[in-house]
Amino acid sequence: MSPINLAIVGVGKIVRDQHLPAVAKNGDYRLIAAASRHGTVDGIDNFTSIDAMLATVPAIEAVSLCMPPQYRYEAAEKALSAGKHVFLEKPPGATLSEVADLESLAAARGLTLFASWHSRYAPAVEAAKAFLAGTTIRSMRVIWKEDVRHWHPNQEWIWQAGGLGVFDPGINALSIVTHILPRPVFLTAATLEFPENRDAPIAATMTFTDARGLDLAAEFDWRQTGKQSWDIVAETDAGEMVLSEGGAKLSIDGKLVHEEPEQEYPMLYKHFAELVKAGKSDVDLAPLRHVADAFMLGRRKFVEAFYD
Known part of the structure; x- marks a missing residue:
């Protein structure tokens, strides 16, 4: 098959750091256009709106949407209605209902919709899944703490309603x-900490269980300085499993058993091309559903104001 004519909407930091390099190295794509209020991509047609881009470049076959989630539904609906396959950066939308509507629209038009979760493609994630499948899990702790000033400097949208915060x-x-x-x-319980001057939380603690009574707890915090923490620790009958550095390394009882170079976004685009060629969609909303549950069930705690 000839390369997929791709367009990208929302040219910001994540596009420059991850999307553009991944697309450039994948022969399944030909990047032909971009739309963004402020950013541009060298060597292709650039527009300030998705409407102008779709009206001017009919050769576009697929669109990768990378704007903040609050604005993604409208762009996705326009792209699907114009007959384009759609790649959704995470989270796939601001609400579950709007993503469900997009899934229905894609199915009705025979188009691919891909709700991407880049961390699932971290190098050691599949090895961790295989390990857990072969043992009994006693408990699991998730510690995800980072410095928002480093990773999201001056990004006001992320503190607004629908931006999800931490x-x-x-x-x-x-x-x-x-x-x-x-x-x-x-989810069984949650506490969400909101800065008194923000509409999205800066920290959260959550507890979960399953049909067999699993003990699972998660701590998210955006106030961590110094070393960042992206770890999942499971106590199992086969030993302690530590999936660390955001899924990059897997250790069992302190012994490193799996580590590879990071290829998250190249793998996402590989999967998207496979979906397009097969005429399928991949829209798993489980992660977003848990976040929605936390907002619905969680207790709100107000903390000191946050300023960049």
């Missing part, structure tokens, strides 16, 4: 947990 990185942890556990889990 769940923007926390949902990466939930995407791994929902992938590696052998059974579905559900």
Whole structure:
């Protein structure tokens, strides 16, 4: 098959750091256009709106949407209605209902919709899933703590309603947990800490269980300085499993058993091309559903104001 004519919408830091390099190295794509209010991509047609891009470049076959989640539904609906396959950066939308509507629209038009979860493609995630499948899990702890000033400097959208706050990185942890556990889990309690001047939380603690009474707890915090923590620790009958550095390394009882170079976004685009060629979609909403449950069930605690 000839390369897929791809367009990218929302040219910001994640696009420059991850999407563009991944697409450039994948022969399944030909990047032909971009739309963004401020950013541009050298060597292709650039527009300030998706409407102008779709109207001017009919050769586009697929669109990768990388704007903040609050604005993604409208762009995705326009792309699907124009007959384009759609790649959704995580989280796939601001609400579960809007993503469900996009899934229905894609199915009705015979198009691919891909809700991407890049952390599931971290190097040691599949090895962790295989390990857990072969043993009994006694408990699991998720520690996802980082410095928001380093990773999201001056990004006001992330503090607005729908921007998810600390769940923007926390949902990466939930995407791994929902992938590696052998059974579905559900939220039992949560506390969300909101800065008094923000509409999204800066920290959260959550507890989960499953049909067999699994003891699972998660801590998300955006106030961590120094070394960042992206770890999942499971106590099992086969020993202590530590999936560390965001899924990059797997250790069992202190012994490193799996480590490879990071290839998250190249793997995402490889999978998207496979879906397009096969005429299929991949829209797993489990991570976003857990975040929605936390907002619905969680207790709110107000903390000191946060300023960049």
